[in-house]
Amino acid sequence: MHDKTLALTARALQAGEISSVELTNRCLERIRRFDESLNAFITVTGDRALEQAAAADRRIAAGDATALTGIPIAHKDIFCTAGIRTSCGSRMLDNFISPYDATVVERLSRAGAVMLGKTNMDEFAMGSSNETSFYGAVHNPWDRDKVPGGSSGGSAAAVAARLVPAATGTDTGGSIRQPAALAGVTGLKPTYGRVSRYGMVAFASSLDQAGTLTQTAEDAALLLEAMAGCDSRDSTSLDEPVPDYSRAIGEPLEGLTIGVPENFFDDGLDAGNAAALTEALGELERLGAKLKSIRLDNVHLSVPAYYVVAPAEASSNLSRFDGVRYGYRSPEAMAGDLNAFYRRNRGEGFGAEVKRRILIGAWVLSTGYYDAYYLQAQKVRQLISGDFARAFEDVDIVAGPTTPTPAFGIGQKTGDPVQMYLNDIYTIGANLAGLPAMSVPCGFSGALPVGLQLIGPHLSEARLLQTAHHFQRETDWHARVPPGYGENP
Ligand code: GLN
Numbered sequence: 001m002h003d004k005t006l007a008l009t010a011r012a013l014q015a016g017e018i019s020s021v022e023l024t025n026r027c028l029e030r031i032r033r034f035d036e037s038l039n040a041f042i043t044v045t046g047d048r049a050l051e052q053a054a055a056a057d058r059r060i061a062a063g064d065a066t067a068l069t070g071i072p073i074a075h076k077d078i079f080c081t082a083g084i085r086t087s088c089g090s091r092m093l094d095n096f097i098s099p100y101d102a103t104v105v106e107r108l109s110r111a112g113a114v115m116l117g118k119t120n121m122d123e124f125a126m127g128s129s130n131e132t133s134f135y136g137a138v139h140n141p142w143d144r145d146k147v148p149g150g151s152s153g154g155s156a157a158a159v160a161a162r163l164v165p166a167a168t169g170t171d172t173g174g175s176i177r178q179p180a181a182l183a184g185v186t187g188l189k190p191t192y193g194r195v196s197r198y199g200m201v202a203f204a205s206s207l208d209q210a211g212t213l214t215q216t217a218e219d220a221a222l223l224l225e226a227m228a229g230c231d232s233r234d235s236t237s238l239d240e241p242v243p244d245y246s247r248a249i250g251e252p253l254e255g256l257t258i259g260v261p262e263n264f265f266d267d268g269l270d271a272g273n274a275a276a277l278t279e280a281l282g283e284l285e286r287l288g289a290k291l292k293s294i295r296l297d298n299v300h301l302s303v304p305a306y307y308v309v310a311p312a313e314a315s316s317n318l319s320r321f322d323g324v325r326y327g328y329r330s331p332e333a334m335a336g337d338l339n340a341f342y343r344r345n346r347g348e349g350f351g352a353e354v355k356r357r358i359l360i361g362a363w364v365l366s367t368g369y370y371d372a373y374y375l376q377a378q379k380v381r382q383l384i385s386g387d388f389a390r391a392f393e394d395v396d397i398v399a400g401p402t403t404p405t406p407a408f409g410i411g412q413k414t415g416d417p418v419q420m421y422l423n424d425i426y427t428i429g430a431n432l433a434g435l436p437a438m439s440v441p442c443g444f445s446g447a448l449p450v451g452l453q454l455i456g457p458h459l460s461e462a463r464l465l466q467t468a469h470h471f472q473r474e475t476d477w478h479a480r481v482p483p484g485y486g487e488n489p
Contacts, residue, residue, distance in 0.1 A: 002026055003481055006071055006165040006219035013060060013070045020053035020060070020070030024114055027072045030163045031116065034485065038139050040148075040158040042077045043085055044117035052114040059112055067222050067246075069112025074167040076155050077118035078125055079105050079210075080199040088201045089121040089133040089151075092321050092328045092349035102199025103231045104168055104210050111226040116164055119154030123351045124318065125175055125203045127151050128423040129413065132353040137410050140183055141482035142448055146407035149179030149423075155213045156183035161485040166214045166223060170200060172207045173306050174402075174427025177439035180213055181402035181451025184441045186468065186478055188212045188220040191458050192434035193238040195224075196231035204313035205236075207306075207431045215478055217440065217468035221245035224461060240459060248462035249469035253287050256467065259294035259395030264426060270405040272445025277401055280442035280452045280471070284399065287470050294391050294398070298383040302428040303421055305384070308364050308377035309432070315361025318354065322346065356417065385433040392457045397467060401426050402439040402451035426453060436461045440468045441477035449477070 004012070012018050028046050035041050049072065056070035080086045080098035087093045101109070109115065122132040130138040130153030140148040141161040148157040152169030156179035159167050169176040171189035180187025188211045195210040202208060212223045225246065230239040260281060265274060285291055323329035323345030330344035350358070364373035391398055403423060413420045430437040435455055442452035452471075456464045472478050 002030055003162045003486065004165070005215045006222060007216070009071060009165055010067045010222070014065065020056040020114060021050060023070065024049050024053040024072050024116070027116055027164055034161055034163060037144060038141060038157050038161060039136050040120055040138055040154040040161070040163065041074070041117045042087055042089070042120050042135050042154070045084055045115060048084070049114050049116050052109070056112045056114060066111045066226070068108065068226055070114060071166070072114045072116045072164055073108065074116050074119045074155060074158050074164045075105055076121050076152050076167065076169050078121060078170050078201045079168060080201070081105055081115070081118065084118065086118070086201065087134070088125070089123040089135060090350065090354070091134040094134065094328065096326055098199070100199060103196035103233065104227050105199065107226050108223070119152070119158055119167055121154055122151035123354050124201065124314070125151040125170055125172055126314070126353050126357055128174070128178055128420050130154065130179070131410065131414055132351055134351060139410070140407045141485050142184060143407065145409055146448065147182065147410055149182035149403070149407065151175040152213060153179045156180055156185055156187070159183070159185045159213045159215065160482055162481060166212060166219055168210060169213050170208060170210050171431065172203050173310060173431050174424045176211045176213060177402050177427050177437060177451065177453060178423065180439040182407040182449065184449030184477070184480060184482070186214050186216055186220055186441065187439045188224065188461070188465070189430065189437050190224060190228065190461055191238070191436040193236050194436070194459070194461065195227050196234040196237045198231055198233040202317040204310040205317065206313060207310060216472055217438070217465045218246070218249060221249050221465045243462050245462055245465055249466045251466055253289055253467065253470050256289040256397070257395045258284060258289045258291050259391050259398045260291055261296045261299070261398060261400050262293050263295055263297070263299070264400040268404050268425070269401055270445055273401055273404070273406065273450045276443025276445060276450040277452060281399060283474060284467070284471060287474065289467070292395055294395060296387045296391060296398070296429065298380065298387050299429045300425070301380045302384055302432055303425055305377040305380035306424070306428040306432060307360070307421055308373050309381065311357040311361035312365050312374050313361070315358045315365065318358055321349065323349065381432045384429050388429065388433045388435060388455070396456070397460065397463060398455040400453055402453040406445040406448035406450060430455050434458065436464055438464050438468055440471060441480070442475070443477055
């Protein structure tokens with residue numbers, strides 16, 4: 001049962017073949033057995049999960065269940081959870097217990113989902129490898145010496161190792177899609193504003209978006225239906241109806257035109273990834289889609305533009321963490337003047353990557369450099385949005401790589417931030433333009449999974465999920481389990 005998709009698990013629950021308490025206990029056993037080798041969880045909430053599971057079982061018995069009632073899930077530790085620590089992967093918030101639930105958490109628990117715990121992540125979601133967490137690196141279940149991708153690496157590893165059927169994540173520059181690709185699971189980043197950001201610790205507010213890590217597109221559809229929708233507590237949340245994604249995924253693919261950016265398939269793309277992607281595009285063609293070669297000419301500028309805009313917003317968002325109202329306070333905090341107080345709290349509370357971003361952000365926003373960097377980056381952002389808008393005049397969706405390479409070694413890129421940032425070359429464009437995008441398992445490079453990225457126009461989640469669903473009906477890449485994680489505890 002542990003390796004079943006969310007959709008199949010839901011059917012088994014409704015049919016009374018298994019109870020939520022049994023299912024939750026099995027997941028908790030798997031976490032106990034396997035998580036020592038993965039470090040995917042920061043906090044496991046076993047007792048609370050079993051209480052929620054018992055309530056879900058009563059709800060199912062009363063005939064009052066939704067598709068998610070009784071399904072165990074995990075939340076990235078960036079989502080506020082009332083009464084349970086929300087660390088955001090940082091020493092700064094190691095002691096932070098939120099008084100309220102994030103909208104995502106609230107909506108999923110209202111639907112009856114059972115929260116198993118909070119997953120490990122890069123500190124404040126800054127990273128591409130899950131190595132910047134205060135709680136240590138997450139290991140990729142396909143090869144534990146490799147990174148699982150970041151920043152939602154704990155969620156991706158937990159789903160890949162079948163510790164939990166589904167998990168939430170957030171994506172500011174690729175943090176759902178990139179770990180989904182490196183860990184061999186399905187990741188969905190919805191349109192900016194589709195899912196409320198309320199209660200999600202802010203990194204770069206004009207880019208942040210919550211989404212899902214699941215085995216399948218069908219599972220992502222079920223979760224998105226419950227998570228999406230307008231929320232008066234987030235002023236950027238879109239006031240648009242939420243479609244019946246689960247129904248839409250079954251519609252035939254005929255008539256779909258897929259744009260393939262030829263400049264995404266250059267020397268920078270690993271040969272094994274390229275081979276798997278070419279195969280996958282062929283499969284989409286066999287399914288009835290028409291492929292069309294396109295160019296996204298400004299996408300190579302997305303990394304430099306993003307690494308100005310995101311740190312600028314982060315430097316502002318993270319100024320609230322000073323150890324006064326909440327957050328880490330140094331034991332030496334009171335030993336000097338006010339400046340020393342801030343310096344100690346922030347100096348000891350934040351890790352190196354977060355400090356680097358705060359410094360870059362403050363610098364690009366400073367009077368002398370604002371025009372040269374921040375303003376310029378905003379103009380590049382417009383160019384990239386324009387590239388996509390033009391492409392979508394001719395094609396329904398864009399397909400290409402999620403990442404340039406499969407998972408790389410733990411420690412391999414930590415000494416060179418630019419090499420680390422270049423992992424995001426294919427994912428950042430969708431964030432800069434606010435577009436929905438997915439990563440779908442599409443093969444292997446050596447023994448490591450490869451992700452196919454699908455990007456669509458604003459609010460085209462149904463189209464993306466439908467394309468991914470058809471692909472997954474014909475392939476079994478998403479169903480492969482990392483060696484050693486298949487057996488039951
Ligand atoms: N890797 C990117 C960064 O480090 C994206 C992170 C994210 O999407 N949260 O900022």
